[in-house]
Amino acid sequence: MMIVMAPEARPEHVDEVVARLEATGTVHAKVVPGAEQVAIAAIGDAGAVRGMGLEALNGVARVVPISRPYKLASSELSHNEPTVFDVAGRRVGPDTFCVIAGPCTVESRDQTLRVADAVAPHAAMLRGGAFKPRTSPFSFNGLGGPALEILAEARERTGLPIVTELTDLTYAETVAEVADVIQIGARNMQNYALLDVVGRLGKPVLLKRGLSSTLEELLMAADYVLKGGTEQVVLCERGIRTFETATRFTLDLGAVPWLKLHTHLPVIVDPSHAAGDRRLVEALARGAAAVGADGIIVEVHDDPDAAMCDGPQQLHARDFPAFTAQVLAHAALAGREPSMP
Ligand code: PEP
Numbered sequence: 001m002m003i004v005m006a007p008e009a010r011p012e013h014v015d016e017v018v019a020r021l022e023a024t025g026t027v028h029a030k031v032v033p034g035a036e037q038v039a040i041a042a043i044g045d046a047g048a049v050r051g052m053g054l055e056a057l058n059g060v061a062r063v064v065p066i067s068r069p070y071k072l073a074s075s076e077l078s079h080n081e082p083t084v085f086d087v088a089g090r091r092v093g094p095d096t097f098c099v100i101a102g103p104c105t106v107e108s109r110d111q112t113l114r115v116a117d118a119v120a121p122h123a124a125m126l127r128g129g130a131f132k133p134r135t136s137p138f139s140f141n142g143l144g145g146p147a148l149e150i151l152a153e154a155r156e157r158t159g160l161p162i163v164t165e166l167t168d169l170t171y172a173e174t175v176a177e178v179a180d181v182i183q184i185g186a187r188n189m190q191n192y193a194l195l196d197v198v199g200r201l202g203k204p205v206l207l208k209r210g211l212s213s214t215l216e217e218l219l220m221a222a223d224y225v226l227k228g229g230t231e232q233v234v235l236c237e238r239g240i241r242t243f244e245t246a247t248r249f250t251l252d253l254g255a256v257p258w259l260k261l262h263t264h265l266p267v268i269v270d271p272s273h274a275a276g277d278r279r280l281v282e283a284l285a286r287g288a289a290a291v292g293a294d295g296i297i298v299e300v301h302d303d304p305d306a307a308m309c310d311g312p313q314q315l316h317a318r319d320f321p322a323f324t325a326q327v328l329a330h331a332a333l334a335g336r337e338p339s340m341p
């Protein structure tokens with residue numbers, strides 16, 4: 001339910017509503033400031049909220065249902081205002097296009113710094129996996145802690161903020177110390193214990209859509225993260241499982257405009273994991289720009305044939321300047337400037 005306050009409501013009126021909601025023990029209250037009116041999202045036991053008679057309290061204009069199954073992520077809650085945030089001067093949200101690029105995995109200091117140097121003039125942020133969720137337990141699963149130190153050095157050297165994945169609660173604090181944006185991978189989109197914690201680490205979160213998750217499920221996963229307290233969540237469409245096996249996953253570009261209608265959160269696209277083949281990545285990235293994505297996250301390697309993970313889909317670092325020029329030209333047609341400091 002949403003408690004919409006009257007334009008003349010005072011802060012103490014808002015506090016009173018929040019206190020009443022929280023006293024139930026079954027309702028989570030979140031104050032949503034608006035240009036003219038404050039609203040309070042009351043999430044949890046809708047029946048209890050309806051029966052509380054909040055309309056009678058000073059400053060309350062009306063009590064209305066939030067009709068969708070996802071709440072904090074819903075565009076209903078934000079009065080259709082999009083969420084915009086800034087990561088070390090790189091804007092994520094409407095009007096800009098944010099290119100996050102880097103290797104699938106941090107394999108060594110030299111490899112990571114070479115790729116970081118190559119992407120730095122053209123990208124907004126550097127990606128790189130330190131902890132890798134692998135389908136087989138026998139595959140390389142990342143360098144872990146030492147990889148985080150390498151990423152910190154790459155940031156120091158290039159100024160690029162770091163996007164890296166958190167796979168396990170055990171590493172939450174360690175990853176949060178280095179990451180500028182914490183990635184939650186497709187395989188963990190429904191790891192609710194991890195979602196609960198990541199929203200409380202004080203860092204922006206990049207939440208990938210699960211391999212077989214619906215968009216409603218993605219937005220409910222985002223609700224877990226938002227409930228933790230962070231407001232800075234970016235969603236990522238990275239391809240889903242369908243009957244089609246020609247590409248690694250089926251990139252659901254329709255997800256982008258649908259999400260734009262239903263959530264206030266920014267949306268980016270991962271063309272690399274969707275394609276599984278670098279020859280398709282530029283076309284998909286141009287498509288992402290054309291359908292209104294707020295950016296892309298793309299894999300780049302200085303020697304993809306020797307990569308320890310996802311070699312066939314990683315762009316050659318030498319091709320990256322031409323790649324970004326093409327994609328940013330499409331983003332410009334969609335009215336977006338490159339996200340740069
Ligand atoms: C990744 O971006 O490194 C990754 C593992 O992607 P996904 O979680 O989408 O498979």
Ligand code: MN
Nearest residue numbers: 104299309310
């Ligand atoms: Mn990868």
